[in-house]
Amino acid sequence: MEKIKFGVIVFPGSNCDHDAHYASGQLAGQDSRLIWHKEHSLGDVDVVIVPGGFSYGDYLRCGAIARFSPIMKDVVRFAGKGGIVIGICNGFQILTEAGLLPGVLLRNESLLFVCRNVSIRTENISTRFTGTCQKGEVLNVPIAHGDGNYFAEADTIRKLEENGQVVFRYCDENGRVTKESNPNGSVNNIAGIVNEEGNILGMMPHPERASDALLGLTDGKKIFESIIHSFVSSAQQFAAV
Amino acid sequence: MYHSKITIILRKSILDPQGKAVELGIHSLGYTGVANVRIGKCVEMDIDANQRDEAEKISREISDKLLANPIMEDFSISLEEHKGL
Numbered sequence: 033m034e035k036i037k038f039g040v041i042v043f044p045g046s047n048c049d050h051d052a053h054y055a056s057g058q059l060a061g062q063d064s065r066l067i068w069h070k071e072h073s074l075g076d077v078d079v080v081i082v083p084g085g086f087s088y089g090d091y092l093r094c095g096a097i098a099r100f101s102p103i104m105k106d107v108v109r110f111a112g113k114g115g116i117v118i119g120i121c122n123g124f125q126i127l128t129e130a131g132l133l134p135g136v137l138l139r140n141e142s143l144l145f146v147c148r149n150v151s152i153r154t155e156n157i158s159t160r161f162t163g164t165c166q167k168g169e170v171l172n173v174p175i176a177h178g179d180g181n182y183f184a185e186a187d188t189i190r191k192l193e194e195n196g197q198v199v200f201r202y203c204d205e206n207g208r209v210t211k212e213s214n215p216n217g218s219v220n221n222i223a224g225i226v227n228e229e230g231n232i233l234g235m236m237p238h239p240e241r242a243s244d245a246l247l248g249l250t251d252g253k254k255i256f257e258s259i260i261h262s263f264v265s266s267a268q269q270f271a272a273v
Numbered sequence: 274m275y276h277s278k279i280t281i282i283l284r285k286s287i288l289d290p291q292g293k294a295v296e297l298g299i300h301s302l303g304y305t306g307v308a309n310v311r312i313g314k315c316v317e318m319d320i321d322a323n324q325r326d327e328a329e330k331i332s333r334e335i336s337d338k339l340l341a342n343p344i345m346e347d348f349s350i351s352l353e354e355h356k357g358l
Binding site for chain 1: 287288290291294314339340342344345
């Protein structure tokens with residue numbers, strides 16, 4: 033099988049770009065390249081990763097300035113024609129600011145920067161990002177953010193829930209979604225969502241930091257494997273036609 | 274030339290934990306009659322415009338497109354005419 037081409041966007045202030053590059057490239061065994069935010073074209077990538085960090089120092093609002101970087105025009109175009117995009121942490125914030133995902137990430141309810149491993153429950157396994165997970169599977173992944181409190185108008189939340197766009201929810205280690213297991217105050221414990229078309233995922237937890245056994249956690253690998261698997265299965269479907 | 278001062282504040286429907294924390298501090302100072310403390314941002318700028326309407330329009334557009342996120346924030350604009358700049 034031909035390798036999947038991942039492109040990881042690098043903004044000034046990104047700090048998970050190399051982790052994402054390593055997880056999608058070396059660990060997942062795919063082709064992965066870093067793309068500087070001043071570039072105007074993504075090239076021939078299959079998947080775009082908007083990584084975590086503090087793009088533009090989080091000035092004004094997290095992600096508010098990054099969306100004006102030249103490369104973002106091509107990310108919007110790529111996403112618009114169904115390209116696979118995953119925004120992690122600051123990347124999630126950037127995708128909401130760019131209007132690619134609904135809602136917004138507010139300051140954590142506790143006002144504290146929370147950096148620890150959390151459990152998240154896989155709510156929807158029929159996405160291109162979760163196909164190799166079990167329904168309700170609990171993943172152990174780290175979070176590290178000060179602004180991860182997902183919020184949207186009640187109507188938007190209802191739509192997200194009805195359409196199965198809530199992909200991950202913060203939960204306890206047994207998969208129970210409780211107030212205590214919500215690290216930042218997100219509505220309905222939301223940790224990750226996809227757009228209506230299902231090709232754009234935004235999540236606050238860091239799968240790329242939970243992909244190498246050397247670092248202790250490997251559940252994040254499933255996200256990368258699911259993405260890769262989704263290309264294989266769509267190629268098989270195509271071949272069968 | 275106009276001097277524009279844009280105040281951006283979390284919408285009323287959104288909990289402002291920062292404001293709540295500061296409110297506790299205010300109460301600790303003894304000002305117990307103070308309530309509804311909310312924290313926002315203030316952005317100032319000079320705008321090269323001849324008419325107040327024009328400066329207002331520019332301020333509004335900048336706020337809509339960049340300074341405020343309408344999902345969570347409201348903004349207000351106050352303008353002052355600059356002379357002799």
